[in-house]
Amino acid sequence: MHAKGGPPLGHVLSRTAARAEVHLLALSALPPAVAGSARRLCASVVTPAGAHRSDLVSLIVARAEAVGADAVLTFSEYAVVAVAEACEALGLAGAGGASALARDKRLMRRTWQRHGLSQPEFRPVGTEADLHAAARSLPGPLLLKAAWSAGSTAHQIIRSPHEVSAAWARSCDVMAESARLGYAELHVAEADADYVVEQIVTGTASDWFDEPGWGDYVSVEGVVANGTFHPVCLSGRMPTVEPFTERASITPALLARDAQDRIVDLARRAVDALGLRDCGTHTEIKLGADGSMWLIETAARFGGAMTVPQIEEVFGLDLVGMLVDHLLGHPVAWPEQVLTPAQARGAAGSLVVLAVDGRGRAWPVRKVWDFRAVSADITLSRGSRLSVVEESSLADGSVVPVYDPAAGANTMAALCLLSAADARTVLRDFETLVDALPRVLPAAQPEEVSV
Structure with a gap:
């Protein structure tokens, strides 16, 4: 089932179609770049009318029964719960009845709290009054998050009680706009009214990485098969753009083996606590001083953007195809233990193009996206x-959006993939790109900006 978010549709469709006959249920418009290939790869492509989407689980079940599906899967965060519930109704392998625990940040944190796992202090909030009360009880600064959001959408930093009302209003506005753009939970009614606020913990990348430039958090990519968690590898990051918008993911993360093992152990306990059954996983962990760590969140699906293609390039694992095989009941040889940088064949990373420089400051002049200029005028390693x-x-030719801290990745201009000899080179080349983009991209004309 296709919806916005997740790995590129072209990548996952090609890998899925190589293993099975595919019927595509499209809840979002197919990207123009892959619409043609999607119809060639799929036995059918169905885009339901709005009237048929009110009961999404029934829609999925009916379509699966109509085509005789042996497995149902999605790579979109916004459809994870609906697909998991449909699989339960159909008696098919899937994330299981606990899928909402890996989607609703309130339930996720409560579950981890019961298991005594390291995470920031938090409070669920549903009204502005709840947020005021939480701000009085939690040590600041605080981060307000929409409980069902993705891509750092609607994140607001609250540094003093005077900022509570404005933060609440802004987050609510952004969630409403995200829903209009199709970046919203598809199954749970009124999910845009659910929030969580948490203490902002202090990350320290320098205690974990040997060279500067890395962000202070990593993600553990993995899969749960028959209820058993299989960690695959770790991806590192560049520092986020305020408040916490991701700029770049790099595979593999250049960590010492003992540090990687400790991170994987925390990810394993986090995933096990959620009780997932058959699905990809993506667990983000904040890194602190003196070996301290805090869970950020876990998803019951593979990492978005180019995480899956990066793993395939670097470690030679087609995670999409492997998961399809598993859901169809075929034996799969998952990695016996998490893969390390020593086993990597080079490195790969994905860069989100945002209209901010390396220090997070807005570009002084509006620019036009032009990848030809980027590839021709920026010298990489x-x-x-x-x-x-x-x-x-x-x-190409589109005006780059102004970066909106509250909207997060919704204001991205492009997604770039870079392959290099090693992760250090990817990191340095990304730094070069970020610095050079406002110089090499053409300036937007006044009439273009006003449109």
């Missing part, structure tokens, strides 16, 4: 290869 993910990017 010898052997590095840069490409643009067309289905996740604006067309």
Whole structure:
């Protein structure tokens, strides 16, 4: 089932179609860059009318029964719960009845709290009054999050009680706009009214990485098969853009083996606590001083953007195809233990193009996205290869959106993929790109900005 978010549709469809006959239920418009190939790869493509979407689980079940589906899967965060419930109704392998625990940040944190797992202090909030009360009881600064959001959407930093009302209003406005754009939970009614506020813990990348430039959090990519968690690898990050918008993911993360093992152990306990059954997983962990760690969140699906293609390039694992095989009941040889940088064949990373410089400051002049200019005018390391993910990017000639801290990744201009000899090179090349983009991209004309 296709909806917005997740890995590029072209990538997951090609890998799925290589293992099975595919019937696509499209709840979001197919990206123009892959619409043609999607229809060639799929035995059927159905886009239901709005009137048939009110009971999403029944819609999925009916379509699955109509085509005789042996497995149902999605790679979109916004459809995870609906697909899991449909699989339960159909008697098919899936994330299981606990899928909402890996989707609703309030339930997730309560579950981890019961298991004594390390995470920031938090409070669920449903009204502005709840937020005021939480701000009085939690040590600041605080981060307000929409409980069902993704991509850092609607995040608001609250540094003093005087900022509570404005933060609440802004988050609610952003969630409403995200829903209009199709970036919203598809199954749970009124999910945009649910929030959680949590203490902002202090990360320290320098205690974990040997060189500067890395962000202070990582993600553990993995899969749950028959209820058993299989960690695959770790991905590192560049520092986020305020408040916490992700700029770049890099595979593998350059961590010492003992540090990687401790991170994986926390991820394993986090995933096990949620009780997931058959699904991809993506667990983000904040890294602190003196070996301290805090769970950020776990998803019952593979990492979005280019995480899955990066793993395939670097470690030679087609995670999409492997998960399809598992859901169809075929034996799969999951990694016996988490893969390390020593086992990597080079490195790969994905960069979200945002209209901010390396220090998070807005570009002084509006720019037009033009990948041809980027590839022609920016010199990267010898052997590095840069490409643009067309289905996740604006067309050349489009005005780059102004970065909106509250909207997060909703204001991205493009998604780029870079392959290089090692992770250090990917990190340095991304730093070069971020610094050079406002210089090499053409300036937008006044008439373009006003449109």
